[in-house]
Amino acid sequence: MSYTAKYFPTEPTEPKVLTETIPGPNGQIGIKSLSEVYDTRCTYFLADYEKSIGNYIVDSDGNTLLDVYCQVASIPLGYNNPTLLKVAKSDDMARVMVNRAALGNFAGVDYEKSQRNLLKFAPKGQKYIWNALSGADANELAFKAVFFNYQSKKRGFSNGFTTEEEKSCMENQAPGNPELAVLSFNKAFHGRLFASGSVTRSKPVHKMDMPSFKWPKAEFPSYKYPLDENKDFNDSEDVRCLEIVENFFKTWHCPIACIIVEPIQSEGGDNHASRTFFQGLRDLTLKYGAKLIIDEVQTGCGGTGLMWDHERYELSPPADLVTFSKKMQSAGYFFHDEELVPNMPYRQFNTWCGDQRLMMLSAAICQEIQDEDLLKSISTTGDYLFGELEKLQAKYPTYLAKLRGKGKACFIAFDMPSGTIRDSFLKKMKLAGVNMGGCAELGVRLRPTLTFEVKHAKVLIDAMSKVLSTL
Amino acid sequence: MSTIAEKYYPSEPEKPVIKTAIPGPVSQEMLKQLSGVYDTKASYYVADYYNSIGNYICDADGNMLLDAYCQIASIALGYNNPEILKTTKSDQMSVALANRPALACFPSTDYYKILEEGLLAVAPKGFTRVLTAHTGSDANEMAFKAAFIWQATKKRGDASFTAEELSSVMDNKLPGTSDMVILSFDKGFHGRLFGSLSTTRSKAIHKLDIPAFNWPKAPYPALKYPLEEHEAENRAEEQRCLDAFETIVSQWPGKIAATIIEPVQSEGGDNHASPFFFQGLRDLTTKHGILYIIDEVQTGGGASGKMWLHEHYGISPDIVTFSKKMQNAGFYFKDKEIEGAMPFRQFNTWCGDPSKALIARTICQEIMNNDLLDNTSKVGAYLYSKLEDIQKSYPKLVSNLRGKDRGHFISWTMPNASIRDKFLFICRQNGLNIGACGDESVRLRPTLTFGVKHTDILIDIVSKALSQL
Numbered sequence: 001m002s003y004t005a006k007y008f009p010t011e012p013t014e015p016k017v018l019t020e021t022i023p024g025p026n027g028q029i030g031i032k033s034l035s036e037v038y039d040t041r042c043t044y045f046l047a048d049y050e051k052s053i054g055n056y057i058v059d060s061d062g063n064t065l066l067d068v069y070c071q072v073a074s075i076p077l078g079y080n081n082p083t084l085l086k087v088a089k090s091d092d093m094a095r096v097m098v099n100r101a102a103l104g105n106f107a108g109v110d111y112e113k114s115q116r117n118l119l120k121f122a123p124k125g126q127k128y129i130w131n132a133l134s135g136a137d138a139n140e141l142a143f144k145a146v147f148f149n150y151q152s153k154k155r156g157f158s159n160g161f162t163t164e165e166e167k168s169c170m171e172n173q174a175p176g177n178p179e180l181a182v183l184s185f186n187k188a189f190h191g192r193l194f195a196s197g198s199v200t201r202s203k204p205v206h207k208m209d210m211p212s213f214k215w216p217k218a219e220f221p222s223y224k225y226p227l228d229e230n231k232d233f234n235d236s237e238d239v240r241c242l243e244i245v246e247n248f249f250k251t252w253h254c255p256i257a258c259i260i261v262e263p264i265q266s267e268g269g270d271n272h273a274s275r276t277f278f279q280g281l282r283d284l285t286l287k288y289g290a291k292l293i294i295d296e297v298q299t300g301c302g303g304t305g306l307m308w309d310h311e312r313y314e315l316s317p318p319a320d321l322v323t324f325s326k327k328m329q330s331a332g333y334f335f336h337d338e339e340l341v342p343n344m345p346y347r348q349f350n351t352w353c354g355d356q357r358l359m360m361l362s363a364a365i366c367q368e369i370q371d372e373d374l375l376k377s378i379s380t381t382g383d384y385l386f387g388e389l390e391k392l393q394a395k396y397p398t399y400l401a402k403l404r405g406k407g408k409a410c411f412i413a414f415d416m417p418s419g420t421i422r423d424s425f426l427k428k429m430k431l432a433g434v435n436m437g438g439c440a441e442l443g444v445r446l447r448p449t450l451t452f453e454v455k456h457a458k459v460l461i462d463a464m465s466k467v468l469s470t471l
Numbered sequence: 472m473s474t475i476a477e478k479y480y481p482s483e484p485e486k487p488v489i490k491t492a493i494p495g496p497v498s499q500e501m502l503k504q505l506s507g508v509y510d511t512k513a514s515y516y517v518a519d520y521y522n523s524i525g526n527y528i529c530d531a532d533g534n535m536l537l538d539a540y541c542q543i544a545s546i547a548l549g550y551n552n553p554e555i556l557k558t559t560k561s562d563q564m565s566v567a568l569a570n571r572p573a574l575a576c577f578p579s580t581d582y583y584k585i586l587e588e589g590l591l592a593v594a595p596k597g598f599t600r601v602l603t604a605h606t607g608s609d610a611n612e613m614a615f616k617a618a619f620i621w622q623a624t625k626k627r628g629d630a631s632f633t634a635e636e637l638s639s640v641m642d643n644k645l646p647g648t649s650d651m652v653i654l655s656f657d658k659g660f661h662g663r664l665f666g667s668l669s670t671t672r673s674k675a676i677h678k679l680d681i682p683a684f685n686w687p688k689a690p691y692p693a694l695k696y697p698l699e700e701h702e703a704e705n706r707a708e709e710q711r712c713l714d715a716f717e718t719i720v721s722q723w724p725g726k727i728a729a730t731i732i733e734p735v736q737s738e739g740g741d742n743h744a745s746p747f748f749f750q751g752l753r754d755l756t757t758k759h760g761i762l763y764i765i766d767e768v769q770t771g772g773g774a775s776g777k778m779w780l781h782e783h784y785g786i787s788p789d790i791v792t793f794s795k796k797m798q799n800a801g802f803y804f805k806d807k808e809i810e811g812a813m814p815f816r817q818f819n820t821w822c823g824d825p826s827k828a829l830i831a832r833t834i835c836q837e838i839m840n841n842d843l844l845d846n847t848s849k850v851g852a853y854l855y856s857k858l859e860d861i862q863k864s865y866p867k868l869v870s871n872l873r874g875k876d877r878g879h880f881i882s883w884t885m886p887n888a889s890i891r892d893k894f895l896f897i898c899r900q901n902g903l904n905i906g907a908c909g910d911e912s913v914r915l916r917p918t919l920t921f922g923v924k925h926t927d928i929l930i931d932i933v934s935k936a937l938s939q940l
Contacts, residue, residue, distance in 0.1 A: 194666030
């Protein structure tokens with residue numbers, strides 16, 4: 001019996017669209033009320049989460065849509081998953097919510113268990129975890145860990161600060177606040193706060209008008225598809241991009257303390273790269289005394305058929321830090337070098353230092369993925385889906401191009417000829433019963449749950465075929 | 472008549488129960504184990520939240536401490552509050568936890584009601600809109616982003632982005648990126664991410680080794696106590712700081728987008744200023760077209776006897792940020808233009824967390840329904856008068872008692888950090904969990920259900936500890 005048949009017996013077998021527009025009349029009224037107190041300009045529809053089930057999201061008009069966008073890639077096991085509901089209703093959950101602890105100061109008696117339950121699912125080679133509240137937060141805390149480490153290497157791990165450092169940092173000046181850089185890649189997305197915003201290079205609208213750090217932007221490989229027909233070009237693309245990175249290490253006006261990179265650039269258009277490229281980054285960071293941060297915020301937690309997508313590259317030695325959020329529900333970073341914990345307390349610190357309720361959900365999600373073999377089933381679905389999409393691409397070569405994500409479960413994307421056509425396609429897909437998301441200027445990305453099965457893939461392909469024939 | 476603590480917590484202990492040194496043997500062993508997977512250098516002891524109740528925190532050794540620190544000022548109503556427990560066990564909560572939405576894209580059908588009945592029901596006067604965030608740092612940085620977008624939009628007018636802006640911004644270069652700044656205050660604390668940390672000026676340990684923006688810092692008044700004996704001097708000090716603020720504004724080479732200030736600087740030492748100073752800042756920011764952000768992360772949520780401490784000053788800022796006791800973070804604003812002219816600029820995956828908005832709603836309703844602000848004002852006045860007596864008895868150890876008429880948002884200064892730390896240690900051993908702030912201060916951050924009987928116990932332990940110094 002499939003996972004959804006077993007755990008979502010009432011999941012619909014097909015979408016149901018009742019209104020001529022989405023949002024329908026109820027949705028429009030609800031959005032209008034909400035807009036009195038909250039910015040709703042990004043709102044697609046109001047969701048009725050009580051009624052949503054499995055891979056189907058229900059809106060306030062009763063429309064039931066197959067969801068392959070899933071809260072911007074952040075629903076791991078489907079709506080109202082019984083295992084997560086059970087955790088949510090547990091006494092332990094109530095206790096951590098009603099008494100939210102300042103975990104750095106007053107961890108509770110059950111906190112070690114929460115830490116260890118999560119660490120069971122750490123990427124290969126990682127031993128520790130530091131918890132955060134969002135992907136941007138996780139990435140910035142990872143930067144802080146790297147900067148603390150970089151400076152402590154210079155002064156000796158256990159050595160204290162100079163008076164000049166202590167004084168100058170209160171003025172936001174060196175040497176207390178040194179000029180150090182994080183290298184990121186063209187089209188990367190790592191969040192929208194000020195340091196994470198500085199390494200994000202996806203779209204101007206993500207960055208415009210924000211003060212930013214003068215940090216270098218290298219190039220991410222831009223491959224030709226299909227991959228097996230363009231091997232030579234793509235290999236030389238890796239070489240070119242690695243040379244650019246090395247050149248930055250040699251010439252940037254200040255030290256580059258780390259590189260941050262997504263295993264698949266997601267917001268930036270689902271751009272993939274090869275093992276050669278990632279191992280090349282690993283080698284360069286070692287050569288130049290920098291750390292390598294892998295940002296698994298969108299790719300992590302099983303969506304690509306591996307728990308952590310970068311594990312497929314078998315980096316040697318392992319990455320220094322791996323950040324996560326989204327499907328994990330909690331956020332933070334994994335690491336293995338003890339010296340990434342600062343030498344003194346209250347340096348990597350804040351009031352809550354994470355949220356145990358989210359850590360408990362995280363651990364339950366990972367455990368369920370393991371117990372129910374969901375990486376295997378999502379990979380099977382992905383292989384089927386990719387095959388069907390190849391057929392659609394062959395049938396509609398003017399509309400579908402650069403189909404990518406083969407062998408990476410349902411972490412699949414393709415490009416359309418223009419932003420306008422893509423946006424109209426996504427709109428029509430909603431009315432055809434599928435909630436679907438874009439990425440970058442031309443891309444469409446599939447981000448279903450790990451409980452997405454061949455039967456769901458068939459519904460998706462049917463709807464796509466119908467809509468493509470009307471474009 | 473029963474007190475609110477008696478109503479909520481019939482089984483709350485009458486007084487602290489001390490069985491071991493703190494941390495005791497069980498805590499020590501657990502911390503040792505925990506340190507294998509977690510940085511415990513800042514841990515005081517391991518707490519047993521199952522057995523904590525009301526104003527008492529229980530530790531792993533079964534010690535029950537009266538808590539006047541409350542998870543760094545973030546427990547509003549006490550441990551295991553029955554009303555919050557009800558909320559955590561509701562179906563609405565389990566649905567919120569099991570289906571966490573991307574709130575800006577797919578808000579839940581009930582989100583409007585949750586905000587309206589909760590966070591917005593206690594919004595500062597005139598504030599009608601809210602943006603939800605994840606932490607205090609996040610809330611402050613989102614407020615900065617709002618300020619940068621708002622200022623740039625004003626400058627740009629109806630024009631769309633230029634080709635040069637669109638390309639330069641991708642390289643973190645002008646004109647697409649911004650050289651505008653946020654002006655903060657000496658000793659201010661606004662969080663520890665890169666933008667918020669650039670405005671934090673509390674302690675070197677918060678800032679060392681982290682790249683920072685070259686943003687300006689204004690002086691914050693250093694008032695003399697008791698206030699009523701130093702009125703003229705303090706007024707002059709506040710005027711000096713206002714003048715210095717205006718000098719920075721007129722001399723800074725770039726545009727100052729916003730200023731951020733706490734109504735009482737908390738981490739930085741519980742530094743207060745008067746309505747005159749805060750109104751002066753309002754006047755100067757209006758005059759120079761600067762947004763006025765009040766950071767109520769630590770001061771908000773009722774501990775001052777008003778929901779928002781800045782309401783004591785009668786001022787009207789542009790943005791008010793919150794977190795901690797509210798359990799949900801974010802900021803309030805009045806002017807829709809703060810949202811910027813385009814969608815997806817102030818945006819992230821989750822934009823908050825409905826499970827926290829639900830808890831915030833319960834906290835807000837409990838505060839309103841049980842007159843907890845009034846309770847806090849009364850208990851705070853009693854506590855302050857008792858501490859005045861203590862200050863008289865121990866003039867060498869206790870000075871600059873501050874927080875009069877600010878509920879129990881009270882603090883005092885001790886001669887130096889080592890005496891202060893020893894004092895806190897002795898208090899803990901005697902059953903009072905209490906916290907520090909600034910270089911040599913002690914801050915009280917109890918819950919809103921802290922009553923007269925808790926005050927008497929606190930005063931007893933404080934006196935005892937002082938007598939042992």
